[in-house]
Every structure is written in structure tokens, then in C-alpha cells.
Amino acid sequence: MRIYLDNAATTPLREEVIEVMYQCLKEKFGNPSSIHAEGRKARAAIEEARKTVAHLLGASTGEIFFTSGGTESSNMAIKGAVRDLGVRRIISSPTEHHCVLHPLEVVRKQGVQIEQVHLDRRGRINYDHLEQLLQQSNGAKTMVSLMHANNEIGTVHDMERISALCQTYGAIYHSDTVQTIGHRTINVSKTKIHFLSGGAHKFHGPKGCGFIYINNEVQLKPFMDGGGQERNMRGGTENVYGIVGMAKALELACENMDSYRSYIEDLRSYFMHQLQERFEDIQFNGDYDGDYLHTILSVSFPPSPRSELLLLQLDIAGISASGGSACSSGAETGSHVLNAIQAGPERKTIRFSFSHFNTKAEVDYALEKLAGLVQAKKEPANV
Numbered sequence: 394m395r396i397y398l399d400n401a402a403t404t405p406l407r408e409e410v411i412e413v414m415y416q417c418l419k420e421k422f423g424n425p426s427s428i429h430a431e432g433r434k435a436r437a438a439i440e441e442a443r444k445t446v447a448h449l450l451g452a453s454t455g456e457i458f459f460t461s462g463g464t465e466s467s468n469m470a471i472k473g474a475v476r477d478l479g480v481r482r483i484i485s486s487p488t489e490h491h492c493v494l495h496p497l498e499v500v501r502k503q504g505v506q507i508e509q510v511h512l513d514r515r516g517r518i519n520y521d522h523l524e525q526l527l528q529q530s531n532g533a534k535t536m537v538s539l540m541h542a543n544n545e546i547g548t549v550h551d552m553e554r555i556s557a558l559c560q561t562y563g564a565i566y567h568s569d570t571v572q573t574i575g576h577r578t579i580n581v582s583k584t585k586i587h588f589l590s591g592g593a594h595k596f597h598g599p600k601g602c603g604f605i606y607i608n609n610e611v612q613l614k615p616f617m618d619g620g621g622q623e624r625n626m627r628g629g630t631e632n633v634y635g636i637v638g639m640a641k642a643l644e645l646a647c648e649n650m651d652s653y654r655s656y657i658e659d660l661r662s663y664f665m666h667q668l669q670e671r672f673e674d675i676q677f678n679g680d681y682d683g684d685y686l687h688t689i690l691s692v693s694f695p696p697s698p699r700s701e702l703l704l705l706q707l708d709i710a711g712i713s714a715s716g717g718s719a720c721s722s723g724a725e726t727g728s729h730v731l732n733a734i735q736a737g738p739e740r741k742t743i744r745f746s747f748s749h750f751n752t753k754a755e756v757d758y759a760l761e762k763l764a765g766l767v768q769a770k771k772e773p774a775n776v
């Protein structure tokens with residue numbers, strides 16, 4: 394028996410998605426740039442998918458560009474904004490995904506000033522500090538790049554509040570929404586944003602396929618030079634079946650968003666309470682009972698020789714989750730997210746992440762296995 398509790402890393406493909414991708418592989422093999430019937434069929438499938446993705450985000454079709462995933466989209470937004478929009482200063486945070494942090498390092502070397510907004514111990518933004526940083530731009534064109542939900546601890550940043558601040562101070566706003574697309578409502582016609590990054594494999598779509606939303610008000614030059622695909626933004630023959638699969642996956646995720654959310658919410662909350670009830674000294678990372686992403690629960694176990702190999706032992710017991718720890722010695726770097734929120738370096742952190750495919754029986758099984766691996770709560774002494 395295998396229990397998959399690592400849905401923030403990637404999600405299994407849905408049957409309906411496999412079916413449309415299979416049909417597409419078989420029937421829409423033409424090159425979308427060819428003018429004959431096969432080519433036109435493939436082109437039509439891409440444009441239909443674009444319409445679907447745009448509609449579900451409140452965007453216009455001209456604002457959606459297909460990419461290879463969240464990493465490419467965030468690279469495009471950050472490097473493109475510096476190259477083409479005159480951005481000279483970027484406000485971000487130390488808990489961003491590496492697909493943002495590493496491009497920031499690249500543009501820093503090109504002379505762009507990088508500022509880090511203060512976070513608290515739950516990974517929440519200090520919005521007053523964000524405003525101060527925006528006020529201090531001294532005329533330098535500024536971009537804010539702040540993720541919607543953190544992939545390790547699930548803390549959600551308030552997009553509307555960030556958007557309002559960016560509008561007040563005339564800043565460009567990019568958000569890495571890879572963990573929230575398809576799980577939380579995002580409507581760019583209501584919340585003003587310039588760039589959004591999305592990746593299909595976090596909402597039961599295929600890997601190697603994603604998109605970037607680029608607000609019509611901003612224009613980037615080509616990111617990949619070549620055949621002029623994606624309206625000249627990204628040369629190269631399109632990943633037709635990936636794009637079709639992604640659109641189907643997003644459609645299903647959005648259609649069922651509320652019911653999946655409440656179902657997953659219940660599972661997560663059950664797991665959380667059972668952990669607290671059964672085991673000694675359990676802590677949770679992030680804004681776990683505030684504004685959190687319902688798919689993620691970051692659990693911190695007390696230090697013990699038994700918890701050292703917890704992730705491996707869980708895997709042997711049939712449970713897939715993710716590890717991560719704060720830096721506990723000068724030699725290892727640990728998780729940059731847990732380090733940034735100063736999570737206890739001596740504790741063992743496991744990220745459990747859920748999807749609507751998980752069941753209560755699976756959660757019970759995981760709890761049962763954990764009982765053999767971590768310290769149970771001591772029974773109160775009989776009096």
C-alpha cells in the first residue's frame with residue numbers, strides 16, 4: 394500500500410486529463426504552425442486551451458502565454474521586467490521558491506537592487522515594511538515579486554493588499570502562484586497584477602507545461618528567439634498535448650474548487666488534531682491556523698534519534714511526504730524557508746501535502762505508521 398502525501402511537490406494526473414491528452418496525442422499530431430488541416434487542428438486545440446485558461450483567471454486570451462512551467466514563467470517575469478520594463482529595484486522575500494530567488498541573484502549581478510521584506514515567524518509579510526520599501530524607491534522603477542502561497546509551509550500572502558500597495562506606488566507586481574492556481578480563486582480582472590506564474594503539475598495536469606499571465610499594459614520582448622510561436626514570445630513548437638491537458642486540469646480544478654477545498658480542509662484538520670492528541674511536543678510551521686493553503690501542513694517533530702530518519706522510514710512504511718529542516722550546523726544549509734522563519738534547527742520537519750484523492754483511511758494509516766516512529770504522548774498518571 395502506498396499513500397501519497399506529497400501533493401505540493403507534484404500531483405497525480407487525473408483520468409480525464411490523461412484521456413484528453415491521449416486523444417490529442419493520437420489525433421492532433423500536426424505542427425500548430427502548419428497551414429494544412431492537421432496543423433490547423435493542433436492550432437485550434439491550443440487556442441481553445443488558451444481561452445479556457447484565460448477565462449478561468451479573468452484574463453484575456455492575449456495575456457496568456459504557454460511555457461514549460463512555473464520556473465520558466467518566473468524567470469520570464471523577473472528577467473523580462475529588468476530587461477524590457479526598466480525595473481531597477483525588486484522587493485521580494487527570503488521564503489520565495491528558488492525559481493524566483495535564483496533569477497533575483499542574476500539580476501542583482503546586473504546592478505538591480507534587491508530588497509527583502511520582513512517576515513514574522515509564521516512567514517507572514519510585514520505589510521508596513523513592504524509599504525516603507527515601496528516609499529523608498531527614489532524614482533527607481535520597482536517590481537514586487539511575492540509568491541501567493543509558500544510551497545513548504547503553506548503561508549498565504551494577501552494578493553489584494555500587495556496589489557493595492559503596488560498600485561499606490563506605481564510598482565510592477567509579479568506573483569508566483571504555482572501552489573495556488575486551481576486551489577484558490579485568482580481573478581486578474583479584480584486584482585491588478587502584471588505577471589502570474591503557473592505550472593500544470595500542481596493541479597493534476599502534466600509536468601513540463603505551465604503558463605505566464607502578462608497584463609496587457611506591459612510588453613516584454615521575446616524570451617526565446619526562434620520560430621515566433623506564442624505570439625513571438627517563446628519560439629519552439631508548442632507542447633500541444635501538455636497545453637490541452639493543462640487546460641482540462643484547470644477547468645476541473647476550478648469547477649470543483651469549493652468542494653475539494655472543504656474536503657481537503659477536513660482531512661488536514663483531522664490530521665493536525667490527531668497529531669497533537671497522540672504525539673509528544675508537535676509543532677506546526679507557517680500560518681497553520683490563520684491564512685494557510687489547505688493542501689499543505691508542515692509538521693515539526695521534537696528532536697530524537699528516532700526522528701532523524703523519519704522521512705525514509707515513512708517511505709519504507711509506504712508513505713510519501715517531503716522533508717526539510719532548518720540549518721542545524723554550519724556545514725549544511727537546510728531549508729531556506731525554515732531558516733528564514735527561524736524554525737527550530739534541532740527539530741525534524743516533514744511537509745505533508747494533500748489532494749482530493751486522499752482519504753481519511755489513508756490519513757489514519759499514516760498516523761498509525763507514525764505511532765511506531767515518533768514519541769507518543771505520555772498517558773496521564775492514574776491517581
Ligand SMILES: Cc1ncc(COP(=O)(O)O)c(C=O)c1O
Pocket residue numbers: 401402461462463464465490492540542543544569571572591592593594603
Ligand atoms: C511555489 C513554487 N514555485 C515554482 C515551482 C516550480 O514550478 P515548475 O516545477 O512548474 O517549474 C514550484 C514547484 O515546486 C513551487 O512550489
